[in-house]
Amino acid sequence: MSTTTTTQRPSTTVTAPEPRTRSRVPWRAIFLGLLALLFLTPLLWMVSTSLKSTAEVSQADLSFIPKDLSTDGYSKILGAPQTPVGQWFLNSMIAATGQALLVLVVATMAAYALARLSFPGKRIITALVLATLFVPPISLLIPNYVIVANLGWLDSLSAVIIPGAAGAFGVFFLRQFFMSLPVELEEAALLDGANRFKIFLTIIVPLSRPALATLALLTFLTNWNDFLWPLYVLFSPERLTIQPGLSTLQSAYTTDYATILAGGVIASIPVLILFLISQRFVIEGIARGGLKG
Amino acid sequence: MATLAPVSASAPPQEKRRGGGRAPSADPAVMRAGLGTALLFVGPYLVLFCTFVLAPIVYGLWISLHTWDFLLPGKPFVGLQNYVDLFTGGSTTSEPFWNSMRATAIFTVLSVPLLMALPLALAVALNKKFRGRNAMRAVFFAPFVLGVAVIGLLWRYLLDPNVGVVNYYLDQLGIDRIPFTTATPWVWLALVVPTIWWTAGYNMVIFLAGLQDISPELYEAAELDGASAWQRFRHVTLPGLRPVTVFVLTITILASANVFGQPYLITQGQPGGETRSAIMEIGEEGLRRFNMGSASAMSTVLTVALLLVSLITLSFLRERTPKEAKR
Numbered sequence A: 001m002s003t004t005t006t007t008q009r010p011s012t013t014v015t016a017p018e019p020r021t022r023s024r025v026p027w028r029a030i031f032l033g034l035l036a037l038l039f040l041t042p043l044l045w046m047v048s049t050s051l052k053s054t055a056e057v058s059q060a061d062l063s064f065i066p067k068d069l070s071t072d073g074y075s076k077i078l079g080a081p082q083t084p085v086g087q088w089f090l091n092s093m094i095a096a097t098g099q100a101l102l103v104l105v106v107a108t109m110a111a112y113a114l115a116r117l118s119f120p121g122k123r124i125i126t127a128l129v130l131a132t133l134f135v136p137p138i139s140l141l142i143p144n145y146v147i148v149a150n151l152g153w154l155d156s157l158s159a160v161i162i163p164g165a166a167g168a169f170g171v172f173f174l175r176q177f178f179m180s181l182p183v184e185l186e187e188a189a190l191l192d193g194a195n196r197f198k199i200f201l202t203i204i205v206p207l208s209r210p211a212l213a214t215l216a217l218l219t220f221l222t223n224w225n226d227f228l229w230p231l232y233v234l235f236s237p238e239r240l241t242i243q244p245g246l247s248t249l250q251s252a253y254t255t256d257y258a259t260i261l262a263g264g265v266i267a268s269i270p271v272l273i274l275f276l277i278s279q280r281f282v283i284e285g286i287a288r289g290g291l292k293g
Numbered sequence B: 001m002a003t004l005a006p007v008s009a010s011a012p013p014q015e016k017r018r019g020g021g022r023a024p025s026a027d028p029a030v031m032r033a034g035l036g037t038a039l040l041f042v043g044p045y046l047v048l049f050c051t052f053v054l055a056p057i058v059y060g061l062w063i064s065l066h067t068w069d070f071l072l073p074g075k076p077f078v079g080l081q082n083y084v085d086l087f088t089g090g091s092t093t094s095e096p097f098w099n100s101m102r103a104t105a106i107f108t109v110l111s112v113p114l115l116m117a118l119p120l121a122l123a124v125a126l127n128k129k130f131r132g133r134n135a136m137r138a139v140f141f142a143p144f145v146l147g148v149a150v151i152g153l154l155w156r157y158l159l160d161p162n163v164g165v166v167n168y169y170l171d172q173l174g175i176d177r178i179p180f181t182t183a184t185p186w187v188w189l190a191l192v193v194p195t196i197w198w199t200a201g202y203n204m205v206i207f208l209a210g211l212q213d214i215s216p217e218l219y220e221a222a223e224l225d226g227a228s229a230w231q232r233f234r235h236v237t238l239p240g241l242r243p244v245t246v247f248v249l250t251i252t253i254l255a256s257a258n259v260f261g262q263p264y265l266i267t268q269g270q271p272g273g274e275t276r277s278a279i280m281e282i283g284e285e286g287l288r289r290f291n292m293g294s295a296s297a298m299s300t301v302l303t304v305a306l307l308l309v310s311l312i313t314l315s316f317l318r319e320r321t322p323k324e325a326k327r
Helices: A027-050 A072-079 A085-116 A122-134 A138-150 A169-179 A184-191 A196-207 A209-225 A228-233 A242-253 A257-288 B035-063 B081-086 B094-126 B133-145 B148-158 B165-172 B186-212 B216-224 B229-240 B242-257 B261-267 B278-287 B292-324
Strands: none
Touching (some): A085 A169, A085 A257, A228 A242, A228 B278, A242 A257, A242 B261, B094 B133, B133 B186, B148 B186
């Protein structure tokens, strides 16, 4: 920790300079550490409760460490035909992966055209697409339900994969990124006689890998966590995705919290793992774009 | 479907506001492409965009002009009747709707200040390098990646009046058990606290990004002038974060005003529909009772309200821009 003059600091530092510290006790770290622990507590209780027996959860004397380690909750929820958590998990995987791939293909191509190509109508299309970023999603809920019903997609995964991929965020995000790429590489390739698709696939896509990964992750997470839309467009127990599925646990198991929270843990593990291995992309993506589920 | 926000704190749009870019004749060769090629690139997205974004905007307004029962063949045109009903006391739709708007407003007013202050404090504290900083950032952000259903089930348990963890500890402290999920004013606590836990890390990440854009020289100069830590925060950090703050404020108000999962799962609208949010009311009216005409009218009113609120918050940004431009 720097305790003397500013000259010791490298002038190229990106983060804000550290203020002088008066004491050696790292109060900031201690305080933040306690707060971080407080933030972790609900998650830890979820895991601990899911590992208790049904009887223990309703006992008057509660303890954080399960007195009698039990996987009853897990076996109960994985074996229950009316609440097929395994199937919901699979459905969510298919939906979230499917939507991420669809957004990658469709939004990347559109964003490239809007960032780089000049063609009639480009300005109007760009303005329209970007303007819809301001449209509150609630105004689309009812009409999209009717549209999806007319397409015969109610109660099918298409309903939770395709309409959500039409949002303007992906196009906005990638267009911004493509505009920051230098044009010279494409110019050289054009002179070499490469066509537009070849340029797109061999120059733009490889250069954009981090941005594409970020967008895919954000799309996956948003879709995995979406609740309102799948809650209404999916209804058969075996067709649900994980979030609306979980919400039915409350009525199925009332206060059998060991079982309910076992479901919560199962639903959380993939997103937490995905987040931990891809933290940088997720956080950077949010810092640059802003996206709220 | 996500609420997507177009303002980027650290990367302002590069093209010029007026004219939207270069005139076609001035385009470099590399930008020229046949209409066919361009259509192949934008076409697939445009089909999706028109079907699931553009058409529904218009279609929703159209539906709101009808008595549109999804399950019945006849959908008679009624003009503005659905809107008139909403604004007439005593109609079947106006009371539940305005109750839900009130609940939404209460939730927004209670949650937004905390969702600004805590993340800002966390971001400032985490902006300094120390061991474990990245791990802490991850911990504060982690709840956000859990879906609202997990948040709902988990907090429903933690706040359960009988077997919940919070009440167990209150009991230990000799405090009477509190019916967090069923009685006012506790229900608001049961909605606001989980929401802060869930989304504070998200706002923190945006604030942290904004802090990177404040020039270190400003802090050095302030320090040379003998400014205290608080003065540096007040006169360097806060003004430097102004655009980011307005951005975070806007998306947070919108997110809070769109609250759905928390009251649906944690309080289930209790007591007596008092915590039923606007989105909850629209969803139940349109997609459970299938009164899509009145539900669409409600959506329109809510949308207009949300747009007005965003315009007002965004105008805070514009007011100060001339001064800011010198930076």
